[in-house]
Amino acid sequence: MSTAYIVDDDAAIRDALLWLFKSRAVPALAWQSAEEFIEDYSARMAGCLLLDIRMDGMTGLELFEQLQARDCRLPVIFLTGHGDVGMAVSALKRGAHDFIEKPFNDNELVNRVLIALELDARNCRERADLASVEARLQQLTERERAVMDRILAGKLNKVIADELGIAMRTVEVHRARLFEKMGVKSAVELAQRLARRS
Amino acid sequence: MRRAIAVDGNLPPRAPRWAWVLPRLAAILVPIVIGALLWLLHHNDLDDQRTTMISDVLWLEQNLRFQMERNLEQLRLLNIDTVETRATPTYDARAQALIQNGSGLVQIVRLDRIGRLRSVTPAAAPDQRQRLRSLAVFTEASRRAVQLDKPIYSKPFNLDVDDPCFAIFVPHYNDRPADVIVGVYSVHALLYQMVPWWFTEKYRVSVMDANGATLSSKSRVQTSDSDLSYQVAFDPPGQGYTLAVVAYHHGTRLLPALLMMTIVLLTVAILVSLWAVKRHVQRRHVAEKALREEYAFRKAMEDSLLTGLRARDLDGYIVYVNPAFCQMVGWSADELIGREPPMPYWAPEEMAQTLTVYEQIMAGTAPHEAVELRFQRKNGERFDALIYEAPLIDANGVHHGWMASMLDITERKRAEERYRQQQDKLQFTARLVTMGEMASTLAHELNQPLSAISSYATGCLNLLDDSNGAAAAESDVVHTLRKVVAQAQRAGQVIRRVHEFVRRREPMQEPCAINTVVEDATGLIEVAARWRGVRLQLDLAPNLPPVQVDKVMIEQLLLNLIRNGMDAMAQTVADQRLLVVATVSHERGVCVSVSDRGPGIAPAVAAQLYEPFFSTKQEGMGMGLNICRSIAELHHGRLWFEERANGNGTTFSLWLPVE
Numbered sequence: 001m002s003t004a005y006i007v008d009d010d011a012a013i014r015d016a017l018l019w020l021f022k023s024r025a026v027p028a029l030a031w032q033s034a035e036e037f038i039e040d041y042s043a044r045m046a047g048c049l050l051l052d053i054r055m056d057g058m059t060g061l062e063l064f065e066q067l068q069a070r071d072c073r074l075p076v077i078f079l080t081g082h083g084d085v086g087m088a089v090s091a092l093k094r095g096a097h098d099f100i101e102k103p104f105n106d107n108e109l110v111n112r113v114l115i116a117l118e119l120d121a122r123n124c125r126e127r128a129d130l131a132s133v134e135a136r137l138q139q140l141t142e143r144e145r146a147v148m149d150r151i152l153a154g155k156l157n158k159v160i161a162d163e164l165g166i167a168m169r170t171v172e173v174h175r176a177r178l179f180e181k182m183g184v185k186s187a188v189e190l191a192q193r194l195a196r197r198s
Numbered sequence: 199m200r201r202a203i204a205v206d207g208n209l210p211p212r213a214p215r216w217a218w219v220l221p222r223l224a225a226i227l228v229p230i231v232i233g234a235l236l237w238l239l240h241h242n243d244l245d246d247q248r249t250t251m252i253s254d255v256l257w258l259e260q261n262l263r264f265q266m267e268r269n270l271e272q273l274r275l276l277n278i279d280t281v282e283t284r285a286t287p288t289y290d291a292r293a294q295a296l297i298q299n300g301s302g303l304v305q306i307v308r309l310d311r312i313g314r315l316r317s318v319t320p321a322a323a324p325d326q327r328q329r330l331r332s333l334a335v336f337t338e339a340s341r342r343a344v345q346l347d348k349p350i351y352s353k354p355f356n357l358d359v360d361d362p363c364f365a366i367f368v369p370h371y372n373d374r375p376a377d378v379i380v381g382v383y384s385v386h387a388l389l390y391q392m393v394p395w396w397f398t399e400k401y402r403v404s405v406m407d408a409n410g411a412t413l414s415s416k417s418r419v420q421t422s423d424s425d426l427s428y429q430v431a432f433d434p435p436g437q438g439y440t441l442a443v444v445a446y447h448h449g450t451r452l453l454p455a456l457l458m459m460t461i462v463l464l465t466v467a468i469l470v471s472l473w474a475v476k477r478h479v480q481r482r483h484v485a486e487k488a489l490r491e492e493y494a495f496r497k498a499m500e501d502s503l504l505t506g507l508r509a510r511d512l513d514g515y516i517v518y519v520n521p522a523f524c525q526m527v528g529w530s531a532d533e534l535i536g537r538e539p540p541m542p543y544w545a546p547e548e549m550a551q552t553l554t555v556y557e558q559i560m561a562g563t564a565p566h567e568a569v570e571l572r573f574q575r576k577n578g579e580r581f582d583a584l585i586y587e588a589p590l591i592d593a594n595g596v597h598h599g600w601m602a603s604m605l606d607i608t609e610r611k612r613a614e615e616r617y618r619q620q621q622d623k624l625q626f627t628a629r630l631v632t633m634g635e636m637a638s639t640l641a642h643e644l645n646q647p648l649s650a651i652s653s654y655a656t657g658c659l660n661l662l663d664d665s666n667g668a669a670a671a672e673s674d675v676v677h678t679l680r681k682v683v684a685q686a687q688r689a690g691q692v693i694r695r696v697h698e699f700v701r702r703r704e705p706m707q708e709p710c711a712i713n714t715v716v717e718d719a720t721g722l723i724e725v726a727a728r729w730r731g732v733r734l735q736l737d738l739a740p741n742l743p744p745v746q747v748d749k750v751m752i753e754q755l756l757l758n759l760i761r762n763g764m765d766a767m768a769q770t771v772a773d774q775r776l777l778v779v780a781t782v783s784h785e786r787g788v789c790v791s792v793s794d795r796g797p798g799i800a801p802a803v804a805a806q807l808y809e810p811f812f813s814t815k816q817e818g819m820g821m822g823l824n825i826c827r828s829i830a831e832l833h834h835g836r837l838w839f840e841e842r843a844n845g846n847g848t849t850f851s852l853w854l855p856v857e
Contacts, residue, residue, distance in 0.1 A: 010646050012685055016653035019678055023660035054642065081642050102645050106656030 002117040003047040006030040007037045007063065008079070009055040017050070024110045026117070034058035038066060046124055048075045048097065048116035053084045061091055068095065073123060075116040079104070133193055136182045144181070147174040151187050152194065221472050228465050236458055247426060247445060254397065255428045255443045262302075262392055262432075262441075266366070269301050269381055270349055273368040277379040280308070293319040296381075302388035304363070307380040313340045316377065329357075336365070340378050343367035354385075354407065354439065361386060362405075362413040364439075385414040385439075401443045408438035506583075506604035509590055514539050514560055517599065526583070526606050528576030545574040559587050559600055570607070581608040615729050643692045647685040654682045707833075709744040712781055712788050712854070718749075719756040720779060723764075731772050732764050737780035742788050743856045747833050752854075755829045755837075758822050759792040759850045766796025766848065787835070787855040795847040799839070807839075830854075 004021055006028060008014050014030040021028035027047075031037040034051075035058055049067075051060035064076055075097035080088045088099035097116050100109055140148065143164075150160045157175070161168040184190045276296065280289045293306040297319065307330060308316040315331050322330070330336060339352035349368045357363040365382045385405050393403050393416050404415035406429075432439040500507065506523030510516055519534050527534075527543040534541075544552045552571055558564040568584045575581060583604045590601040658675050720734055727734045760777060767775045778793045799807070803814055808823055823837075830837040835854040842849055 010650070012650035012681070012688070013646060013653070015681065016650040016657070016685075019681075020653045020657040020660070023657035081645050102649050103652055104649070106653050107660070 002027070002121055003045075004028040004050060004113050004117070005037070005045065005047060005074070006050045007032075007034055007055075007060065008050075008052040009033060009057075010052070013052070020106050020110060021113070024107075024114075026110060026113060034060065034063035037063065041067070041070070041072070043070075043072070045074060046120055048077060048113055048120055050077050050079060050113065053078055053080045053087060061087055064091055064094075064096060073120070073127075075120055077112060077116060129193075133182070139181050140178060144174050144178045147171060148178050148182075148190070151175065151178075152191055218476070221476070225469050225472060228468070232461060232465055239454060239458075244426065248428075251401065251426065251443060251445055252428055254401065255430055255441070258393065258397060258403070258443070259430050259432070259441055262388070265301055265392055266383075269296070269303060270366055270368060272296055272301075273306070273366065273379045273381050274349070276306075277368055277370045277377060280377065280379075290317075290319060300391040302383050302392050303381045304384040304387050305357070305380075305382035307365075307382060309340050309367075309378040309380060311344060311377065313337050313344075313378070336380070339365065339367050340380065343369045343378055354413075357382065357384070362407070389414055389416045399446075401445055404442050404444075405432060406440045406442055408440075410440075412442075413439070506606075508534075508602045508604065509599060510602070511599040512560075512597070514556070516541070523604060526575075526581070526604065527573060543573045543575070545572050545580055548572045562589070581606055582611050583607065612729075615725070618726075640692070640696060644689055647688040647692070650685045651682050651689075654678050654685070658682075706748050706750075707746050708749070709746050710749055712742055712745050712747075712752075712790060713738045715747070715749055715752050716756060716779055716781055716790060719753045719760065722753070723757055723760050727760075727764060727777070730764055730768075730775070732767060732775040732777055734760075735776060735778045737778055739780075739782050742781060742783055745788055745833075745854045745856055747854060751829045751832070752852075755826045755852060756790065756792070758826050759852075762822065762850070763792050763794035763796070763848075766794045769797065770795055784853060787853050789851055789853045791849050791851040793842060793847060793849040795842075798841050798845050798848050804839075826852075 004026055006014055006017050008017070008030065009032055011032065014032065018028050018030055031040070034055060038058075051063060053060040060078060064078075067074070067076070076091075077097055078088045078091055078099040079102060080099055081102050085099075085101060088096070088101075092099055097119070098112055100112065137145075146164060147160060150163065155163075157168055157171045161171045164171070179185065179190070182190055182193065184193060273296070276289065276292055279292070289308075296306060297303050305322070306319045308318075310316050315327055318327055318330065333355055335353050335355045339350055343350040347369055349366055352365045352367060354362055354364045362385045363382055364385075365380045368379045368381070370377055370379075389403060389405065397403065398416045402415060405413045407413055426445040427443060429440050429442045432441040501521050503520060503522050506526045507518070507520040508516060508523050509518035516534050516537050519531050521531075524531050524534070529542055539556055540549065540553070548571065552573075555564065555569050555571060564587055568586050571583050571585060572580055573583050584607045585602050585604050587600055587602045589597055590599045591597050658678055661675060716736065716738060720736060724734060756779070760779065763777045764775075767777070774795050776795055778791075780791050780793070782789050782791070808827055813822075827837050830852055833854055835852060837850070837852050839848055839850045841847075
């Protein structure tokens with residue numbers, strides 16, 4: 001389930017943001033410090049991260065850097081006062097998803113969070129797809145793989161049969177098996193699925 | 199009294215080296231020449247004496263010879279008479295007379311033809327006659343005289359002990375044989391009787407035999423030296439005898455000796471005085487050299503001073519300036535010496551003040567500490583000088599004038615001003631940083647509750663919006679609205695805290711004269727004004743009622759306005775930079791106005807003038823006028839500005855009520 005994770009040291013802000021997300025039916029969770037969030041963080045978290053830059057203890061930027069070091073893929077939206085726009089921009093260049101200056105338009109904030117959630121969901125799907133393609137490729141036999149390479153090169157069944165020194169009928173069987181294992185219905189679909197991998 | 203001190207250090211030149219050669223040469227030559235002269239004179243004297251002595255000796259010898267000739271003649275006559283007359287008594291008498299005559303004869307002996315002794319005069323004792331008879335010399339001589347028939351002198355013999363004698367044998371030379379008369383001479387007697395007294399006074403006369411032994415001497419006194427002596431052979435009578443004459447002394451004559459002595463003394467005196475003069479001159483040279491060096495040293499010290507020195511006489515004329523002074527003012531020493539006030543380096547705009555100081559100095563009432571004056575250089579550049587004036591009193595304690603040392607403190611003052619400006623800027627920056635910090639904190643503090651409020655409100659609106667479709671419990675919305683109120687109050691608290699912080703310093707209001715405040719404020723900024731070339735003019739109304747104000751705050755306000763006015767005139771022509779601060783009684787209060795001659799305030803700017811953080815200056819933080827207005831309002835006064843007539847600058851006015 002995609003969730004908006006909020007890290008802010010101001011209780012009122014946390015409460016208000018939770019109320020705001022609730023009003024738009026966006027699931028949200030809040031932490032009062034970066035340290036506590038780091039403790040609870042797991043790679044299975046899905047959604048987006050709302051980080052206040054100015055906090056007591058570890059700042060939002062430091063948290064962002066630590067998460068990057070842990071290969072966290074969550075999109076990060078920085079919430080900044082006017083004093084730390086520069087920091088926010090530099091964070092953006094280092095891979096942050098967005099930054100929103102306080103005071104913000106609240107629904108606009110929710111919209112941007114929704115975009116980030118969608119982005120994260122898509123990223124998750126893609127990562128899952130990629131993983132499944134790999135798994136399917138592992139199931140192919142030597143012969144099926146050779147046939148697949150030639151199909152991707154755009155060769156006809158007859159040419160493939162000649163090259164491999166097998167009957168055209170056998171090529172067709174391999175082809176059907178291969179398509180079934182890779183979960184595709186046509187050569188075009190196969191090409192698309194493999195292209196994403198690279 | 200107008201007098202220039204001529205100091206050029208040109209002492210009379212040293213005497214050339216060769217000038218001393220002549221006196222030295224003279225000092226050497228004079229003793230030599232005088233010595234030579236003395237020697238020559240002495241030599242001449244000796245020569246003279248010798249000549250005199252020789253002639254004396256010759257005269258003596260001739261005299262002796264002459265006397266002996268006479269004796270010979272007498273003896274012959276005696277012999278002839280005796281032979282002719284045979285009168286023995288007559289012979290005795292005449293022989294006696296001959297002996298007593300004092301002609302050197304001591305005995306007259308009569309011998310017969312064959313040499314037998316016939317008589318002896320004066321009568322001798324028989325042993326003496328025997329002795330005469332036995333004398334070989336005697337017999338031999340008498341024989342020869344008879345044979346030759348002419349007078350013969352005998353060889354010397356001793357008649358008695360230590361009585362050398364010789365004799366003359368006179369034969370009767372007629373054709374028949376006759377007696378021989380013998381005249382015996384004693385050398386002693388001869389000398390005593392025949393040498394005159396004056397001769398013996400000068401010389402020691404002696405007779406010496408062939409062996410050089412002295413037979414007889416007229417004087418027993420020995421002469422000290424024998425360089426002046428003369429010997430003549432006493433021959434024939436002596437037969438080997440010598441007549442020797444020695445001068446007793448070289449007759450040193452008194453007058454020439456005295457003369458010589460005087461000359462020598464004078465020469466010594468001259469030499470001594472010459473030496474004294476030389477020593478004196480040498481000492482003078484040493485003293486002169488020391489003086490020269492001392493002078494050069496002092497001059498070098500004076501010239502290398504960075505402090506300008508100037509001496510004036512009692513009438514104020516410049517009598518001396520050192521190079522540092524000339525360099526400071528740009529006029530040369532020749533142009534300055536002899537000048538009377540006003541001096542060319544007095545700046546025209548400071549003339550009155552300079553003249554006052556000058557008159558104080560001349561009257562002797564000038565303050566002892568340094569005076570600061572603004573002068574101009576020859577090229578018109580102005581500079582600030584620090585002058586110490588002191589009476590010029592010579593070694594005798596006579597007051598001749600005034601001595602001043604002058605320091606160019608332009609650079610120093612500029613540095614001070616720069617430092618001050620830098621400090622200002624620093625302070626300004628510090629304030630700016632503090633304010634920025636404060637503003638940033640404030641913004642953050644307010645942002646938080648406002649953001650929260652906004653989020654709560656948006657959430658509420660979202661729930662109330664039907665299209666969103668999410669059901670909301672009424673109690674939830676109410677609950678959230680309470681939170682909104684709480685956050686709004688939180689924001690209010692922040693604002694109140696800020697206000698309290700600003701309000702913390704209450705003004706210390708006390709009654710004071712506004713003119714004093716204005717004077718104090720302008721006094722603080724006078725230096726800065728001078729450096730910016732802005733003239734400050736005070737136009738203060740008398741008898742203004744006292745106002746109840748915080749003096750420091752009002753001063754700050756005025757300083758701000760004056761500084762703004764000066765800044766406004768940065769582009770104004772230099773001699774137009776006039777800032778007038780005026781006080782006047784106005785509407786139950788007093789009004790202070792600050793008028794500049796700047797370009798005025800553009801309408802667009804005028805509208806924003808009091809807006810916080812608005813500034814027309816690059817470095818301004820836009821709080822100045824804002825604060826000014828706050829101060830004015832704190833005092834229940836007003837602050838406003840208006841364009842001056844025909845756009846010639848701006849006037850800011852502060853009105854303060856009088857209770």
